Amino acid sequence: MGTYNVAPLSRLVEQFEQLPGIGHKSAQRLAYHVLGLSQEGVQALTSAIQEAHDKIHYCKICCNLTDQELCPVCRNESRDKSIICVVEDPRDVTALERTQEFNATYHVLHGVISPLNGMGPDQLCIKELLARVHAGGVQEVIMATNPTVEGEATAMYISRLIKPLGVKVTRLAYGIPVGGDLEYADEVTLSRAIEGRNEL
Amino acid sequence: MGTYNVAPLSRLVEQFEQLPGIGHKSAQRLAYHVLGLSQEGVQALTSAIQEAHDKIHYCKICCNLTDQELCPVCRNESRDKSIICVVEDPRDVTALERTQEFNATYHVLHGVISPLNGMGPDQLCIKELLARVHAGGVQEVIMATNPTVEGEATAMYISRLIKPLGVKVTRLAYGIPVGGDLEYADEVTLSRAIEGRNEL
Numbered sequence: 001m002g003t004y005n006v007a008p009l010s011r012l013v014e015q016f017e018q019l020p021g022i023g024h025k026s027a028q029r030l031a032y033h034v035l036g037l038s039q040e041g042v043q044a045l046t047s048a049i050q051e052a053h054d055k056i057h058y059c060k061i062c063c064n065l066t067d068q069e070l071c072p073v074c075r076n077e078s079r080d081k082s083i084i085c086v087v088e089d090p091r092d093v094t095a096l097e098r099t100q101e102f103n104a105t106y107h108v109l110h111g112v113i114s115p116l117n118g119m120g121p122d123q124l125c126i127k128e129l130l131a132r133v134h135a136g137g138v139q140e141v142i143m144a145t146n147p148t149v150e151g152e153a154t155a156m157y158i159s160r161l162i163k164p165l166g167v168k169v170t171r172l173a174y175g176i177p178v179g180g181d182l183e184y185a186d187e188v189t190l191s192r193a194i195e196g197r198n199e200l
Numbered sequence: 201m202g203t204y205n206v207a208p209l210s211r212l213v214e215q216f217e218q219l220p221g222i223g224h225k226s227a228q229r230l231a232y233h234v235l236g237l238s239q240e241g242v243q244a245l246t247s248a249i250q251e252a253h254d255k256i257h258y259c260k261i262c263c264n265l266t267d268q269e270l271c272p273v274c275r276n277e278s279r280d281k282s283i284i285c286v287v288e289d290p291r292d293v294t295a296l297e298r299t300q301e302f303n304a305t306y307h308v309l310h311g312v313i314s315p316l317n318g319m320g321p322d323q324l325c326i327k328e329l330l331a332r333v334h335a336g337g338v339q340e341v342i343m344a345t346n347p348t349v350e351g352e353a354t355a356m357y358i359s360r361l362i363k364p365l366g367v368k369v370t371r372l373a374y375g376i377p378v379g380g381d382l383e384y385a386d387e388v389t390l391s392r393a394i395e396g397r398n399e400l
Binding site for chain 2: 006007008009011012014015019020021022026028029030031032033034035037039042044045046048049050051052053055056065066067071090091
């Protein structure tokens with residue numbers, strides 16, 4: 001009887017299985033979908049993968065992803081270059097841009113300090129951030145890493161490097177999320193919200 | 201302020217979004233994963249997609265997927281060619297092969313009759329099946345389409361075409377699944393299980 005295998009198909013399933021969040025069943029489903037695509041559809045998919053990988057690199061200033069020398073934010077003359085918002089990930093930039101309220105620049109660390117996962121300060125884009133601060137003209141660095149243990153530790157680590165240079169370092173406000181429910185807020189968030197209360 | 205977009209990245213996200221079961225967030229996650237791959241990793245992924253699409257086609261006999269002229273089952277001399285098991289999908293063949301008990305051949309329809317989805321008998325590999333039966337040597341056709349409304353209708357349709365040719369047409373047994381629980385079995389399955397009871 002033997003196992004029934006078609007080599008190119010199982011290679012494709014294996015490749016899809018290596019993608020994040022894709023298990024064996026989903027990988028099979030994706031592979032069968034690919035088999036059913038038109039020649040142009042397959043071309044579009046493979047060239048999109050190849051092009052994105054080849055053309056996208058870090059912005060020379062803020063380490064965000066771009067296909068040009070500088071990212072659109074760093075290229076934009078009307079952006080306030082004296083404020084730098086430090087985030088973990090390019091996706092955080094997209095999230096902050098969605099607010100349409102932030103008109104300064106970003107700096108993407110590409111991770112957080114996490115010794116257990118083998119991520120030390122040297123693996124992050126921290127030296128690029130220090131170079132920007134050293135170059136002068138920066139008045140404030142906003143630490144916008146995630147409110148997790150690693151995010152906090154990274155914010156703390158970077159603020160200790162930057163404060164001695166005479167630059168203001170701030171942190172995103174903690175509190176109850178808008179539209180949230182006090183009943184379901186956890187204790188830490190609630191006590192941070194009380195601590196940070198503002199006069200009306 | 202404007203939206204923050206990198207053209208090759210958004211093209212890749214769009215491509216991933218078109219895959220089945222992949223939403224916008226998952227597509228973003230996959231795209232960022234691709235950016236982090238090595239040059240070899242990207243090569244392996246794109247060539248696996250391209251190769252699978254280029255090399256895999258229908259087996260000349262049973263319409264299963266293969267990268268050669270005949271699939272391994274049809275090539276295998278020790279398989280009983282007088283019994284054909286008709287399934288909807290290549291994945292059903294894999295499932296049946298896992299039982300390691302079936303030593304005959306398959307025929308893959310690549311779908312079921314479903315007028316609402318625009319699938320008529322002409323879109324399925326039914327004429328290839330009839331050609332096999334006409335060619336002679338076939339003693340039994342086992343209808344192993346799924347126990348859904350469309351699967352049943354397709355089984356019925358095909359059996360009406362084949363029976364006049366003097367070939368035995370059978371259907372997979374209905375009943376309670378092994379390891380299942382009577383309490384949770386639906387009424388139709390239970391009444392089919394009673395109908396089809398066997399002497400011990």
